Amino acid sequence: MNRFLKLVNFEINRASKLFASLLAIVAVSQFAGVVVRSKSYVSEASRVMREQSITQAEFLSSHGTISFSQIITSLWFLGPIALSAALLILYIFLIWYRDWFGKNTFIYRLLMLPTERINIFFAKATAIVLLVLGLIAFQLFLLPMQQTILESLVPAEFLGYSDYHHALNSFWFLSLIIPHSFDQFLLSYGVGIMAVFLLFTAILFERSFRWKGIVIGILFIIFAGLLLMAPFFAEDMLYPTELLLLEGVLLILITALSIVISRFLLNKKVTV
Incomplete structure (x- = not known):
């Protein structure tokens, strides 16, 4: 078990730069999306009411409110998730082939370790699963903060139902990766x-x-x-x-x- 855990730790360390980069991309893009979409909506509401001389109620009747569901299904939000998924799928292949095609053909050293070879298989699979769960946990950590930012930037009367739990369940792709x-x-x-x-x-x-x-x-x-x-x-x-x-x-x-x-x-x- 100790050797297996060392192998898992080794694989996690090798993926740490990729993992940190994905976390940064997700956080920056999604927070930027919340701010941009929120400010754009508020700015558009002010412009339309001013130019058309309509009331707030009339604007809401014709244009509707903004909700967290609209934020969470935007490219700002889904783009980094899709990118993370694509890179992790690619990493499933890279986690093996870099050992064969790296300049030192590291796979030979791995296969000669004094442990069952299947432990190498399990260690690589465990690393992939931990990376995925880490990204999901990070996303769940960000959601309440993103919702709070939306609520602070948009006046309450312009906000629709913005609970992020509801937003996750309203879109099949998100409910698939973050099941309810x-x-x-x-x-x-x-x-x-x-x-x-x-x-x-x-x-x-x-x-x-x-x-x-x-x-x-x-x-x-x-x-x-x-x-x-x-x-x-x-x-x-x-x-x-x-x-x-x-x-x-x-x-x-x-x-x-x-x-x-x-x-x-x-x-x-x-x-x-």
């Missing part, structure tokens, strides 16, 4: 962890068999995806709880299969 129930959390992040394991296995297929391995890896991912989607073809015959339970079982089985295959590849096919 424990069941949704388990399903969303269970699928995410499974996807990381599948991609890791596909990478090991490629490292073991090169071009043939790419094909095998793609077919393995397709097979896993079809297997996971199979219960939805019988959705009308299952209760929601039964469907959720079946999906959970399949997630565990697919993840276990991925681990078994990866262990075999690391021990028997990936050589130093």
Whole structure:
């Protein structure tokens, strides 16, 4: 366990600059978005009421209020989230391939460590999961402050319902990455962890068999995806709880299969 934790710490340290950069981008862009959108709305309201000589009530009737939902679904807010997701997906590949293609081919040193090779697999997967959870936790930390800034910049009479919990649940993409129930959390992040394991296995297929391995890896991912989607073809015959339970079982089985295959590849096919 001590060696595994050292491997996890090592991978986290290697990703620290990327992680810090993503945190900075998220914070700067989203806070800028709150300020810009809020001031723009207030400025537009003042201009329209002045130029058209209309009352506040008339403006609100024709233009509506501003809410946190409008802020949270803007490019200022979603852009850095999408960028973070894209870079973390790219990092799933980088976390392995930089060890092979770096100038010192570091993978050989990793594989020669006095520990089970599968621990390298688990350490890299754990690092990815911790990076994702760290970004989500940071986002949840920012939301109350962003809502407070919106409420301080926009007069109360111009504010619509601005609770950030409601804003998160009103947009499918955000409710997917920040689930509002424990069941949704388990399903969303269970699928995410499974996807990381599948991609890791596909990478090991490629490292073991090169071009043939790419094909095998793609077919393995397709097979896993079809297997996971199979219960939805019988959705009308299952209760929601039964469907959720079946999906959970399949997630565990697919993840276990991925681990078994990866262990075999690391021990028997990936050589130093």
